[in-house]
Amino acid sequence: MIEGKQTVVKSGEAVTAEGYIIHRRKALVVGHQWLICARCGEQTRKQKGQLPAGFYYCPACVSYGRLTDLDELVTYYEENPTPPLTEVACCQWEGQLTKQQQQLAQALQEAFINGQNVLLWAVTGSGKTEMLFPVIADALKAGLKIAVATPRIDVCRELFPRLVAAFPLAETLLRYGKAEESWRGFRLLVCTTHQLLHFYRGFSLLIIDESDAFPYEGNRQLAFATQQAVKTSGVSIYLTATPTMALLAKAKAENWQILQLPQRYHQRPLILPQCRFWEGWRLLPERPRQLLRFRKLCEKLLQNNRLLVFCPNIAYMHSLAQALKAVMPSRKIAAVSAQDATREEKVQKMREGHWDLLLTSTVLERGVTFADVSVIVIGAEHAVFTKSVLVQIAGRVDRKGAFNHGQVWFLFQEQTTSIRRALKEIRHLNRLATRMAVKK
Ligand SMILES: [Zn+2]
Known part of the structure; x- marks a missing residue:
C-alpha cells in the first residue's frame, strides 16, 4: 500500500486495508452536458466520452488507464503517522553552501514550517538542488512524504543519484515514463510531473523543478495533478531559472514567497550571448562557403572548449551533422535529440569529454551540466527558441570549475522579441548579482 497513491476500483466494490484510512471518491462526475474527471481535472463534452455500452469515460487521461463513471478512485492514508526519523534525515552531502545559498535554504525551511508555497527563482548554475537539502531533511525527520517532480526525464535522471547520495537512507524511488522502477514504498519520490496524476493529497512537501519547461508549462492537466498531489496542509516549492509571466503572476496572486538568487555558485556572472546576423543559415549544410565560415567559428570556439550546437529542428540537425563531419574529419562529432534511443549514452559520453562537438535539439536546453563547453544556437529566431529556452x-x-572562456553565440537572420528579452534578462540578473555582492 502506498500512501496517497490512487487506485481505481469499481463503484461499490469493497476495499479493506488494515492500518489505513481509506478515502474514496467518484472518478468521473457526469453532469448535464459535461463530464468532469477527478483524476486529471479535464471537462469533456458528454458525447465525446460516451461508450457504446451507454456509460462514460474520460478521454483526456485514458493513457493512464481508462476511467469511467462506474469507477471510484481509492486512496489510502496511514492511520498512525510515521514516527520522527532522525537517522533517515541525515544528510551525507559534504559540500558547502555559499552564504546566499544558506540564507535561501533557511528561507525554504521557514516557509515549510509556515505552510507557505514558494517560488525560488535561481539562475542556471546556482546550485538549486543543494539548497533543497535542509528542507528535505526537515520533512524526512518529521516522517513526512516528499516528491521532487520535473517535466523532464533527463532532469529526473540527473537529480536522482544526487538525492540518493545525499540521503542514502531515505528509500528514494525514481519513476518516469515506461522505463521506471515499479512502485514500492518510499519516503522521497523523484518523478516526472506526469506521475503526479497517480496521487491524491499524498505529499507534505512537493518540489517542482524546472516548472517552466515543456510539457508542464501551460499544461492544464499537469497543473491540476500538481495541485491534487500535495496535501491540503502541504507546501509546494517551484524552482526555476526562467519563470514565466504566468507563474510569477500566480505566485504573487496566491501570496507565495518569492525568493531570488541571481548569483551563480562560483560567483561569476552569466555569460552574455554574442549575436551574429547570419543570412541563409537554413541552407548552411548545403552551401560550401557558408559551411566553411561556420567551421571557422566552430574551430575558434573549440580552441578553449568543447562545443554544443543547438538546432531548431531534428532534420536540420542531422544534415548539419553530416556536413560538418565531412569538413571536420579530425573532430569527434555526434547529434542527439529526444527521438534518439541512444540519447543517454551520447549525453554521458559528452559528460566524459568524448565528443568535441555535439549537435542537439532543445532537448539539452536544461538540466544537464557539461564542464568546459561553449554554445552556438543556430536560427535563434525560430519559434522553439523562446526567451526561457534561450x-x-x-x-x-x-x-563549474575554473573560468574557461566559454562563449555563447546566437546566430539568426532576424532578431526576435525572444532574443531581445533573453539578453535583457541575462543583463538584469547579472546586475542584481553584482548589487548583492556589493551589499555583502
Ligand atoms: Zn481524466
Missing part, C-alpha cells in the same frame, strides 16, 4: 541554453556555459 536563457537556459546560455546557462549551459561556465557551469
Whole structure:
C-alpha cells in the first residue's frame, strides 16, 4: 500500500486495508452536458466520452488507464503517522553552501514550517538542488512524504543519484515514463510531473523543478495533478531559472514567497550571448562557403572548449551533422535529440569529454551540466527558441570549475522579441548579482 497513491476500483466494490484510512471518491462526475474527471481535472463534452455500452469515460487521461463513471478512485492514508526519523534525515552531502545559498535554504525551511508555497527563482548554475537539502531533511525527520517532480526525464535522471547520495537512507524511488522502477514504498519520490496524476493529497512537501519547461508549462492537466498531489496542509516549492509571466503572476496572486538568487555558485556572472546576423543559415549544410565560415567559428570556439550546437529542428540537425563531419574529419562529432534511443549514452559520453562537438535539439536546453563547453544556437529566431529556452541554453556555459572562456553565440537572420528579452534578462540578473555582492 502506498500512501496517497490512487487506485481505481469499481463503484461499490469493497476495499479493506488494515492500518489505513481509506478515502474514496467518484472518478468521473457526469453532469448535464459535461463530464468532469477527478483524476486529471479535464471537462469533456458528454458525447465525446460516451461508450457504446451507454456509460462514460474520460478521454483526456485514458493513457493512464481508462476511467469511467462506474469507477471510484481509492486512496489510502496511514492511520498512525510515521514516527520522527532522525537517522533517515541525515544528510551525507559534504559540500558547502555559499552564504546566499544558506540564507535561501533557511528561507525554504521557514516557509515549510509556515505552510507557505514558494517560488525560488535561481539562475542556471546556482546550485538549486543543494539548497533543497535542509528542507528535505526537515520533512524526512518529521516522517513526512516528499516528491521532487520535473517535466523532464533527463532532469529526473540527473537529480536522482544526487538525492540518493545525499540521503542514502531515505528509500528514494525514481519513476518516469515506461522505463521506471515499479512502485514500492518510499519516503522521497523523484518523478516526472506526469506521475503526479497517480496521487491524491499524498505529499507534505512537493518540489517542482524546472516548472517552466515543456510539457508542464501551460499544461492544464499537469497543473491540476500538481495541485491534487500535495496535501491540503502541504507546501509546494517551484524552482526555476526562467519563470514565466504566468507563474510569477500566480505566485504573487496566491501570496507565495518569492525568493531570488541571481548569483551563480562560483560567483561569476552569466555569460552574455554574442549575436551574429547570419543570412541563409537554413541552407548552411548545403552551401560550401557558408559551411566553411561556420567551421571557422566552430574551430575558434573549440580552441578553449568543447562545443554544443543547438538546432531548431531534428532534420536540420542531422544534415548539419553530416556536413560538418565531412569538413571536420579530425573532430569527434555526434547529434542527439529526444527521438534518439541512444540519447543517454551520447549525453554521458559528452559528460566524459568524448565528443568535441555535439549537435542537439532543445532537448539539452536544461538540466544537464557539461564542464568546459561553449554554445552556438543556430536560427535563434525560430519559434522553439523562446526567451526561457534561450536563457537556459546560455546557462549551459561556465557551469563549474575554473573560468574557461566559454562563449555563447546566437546566430539568426532576424532578431526576435525572444532574443531581445533573453539578453535583457541575462543583463538584469547579472546586475542584481553584482548589487548583492556589493551589499555583502
Ligand atoms: Zn481524466
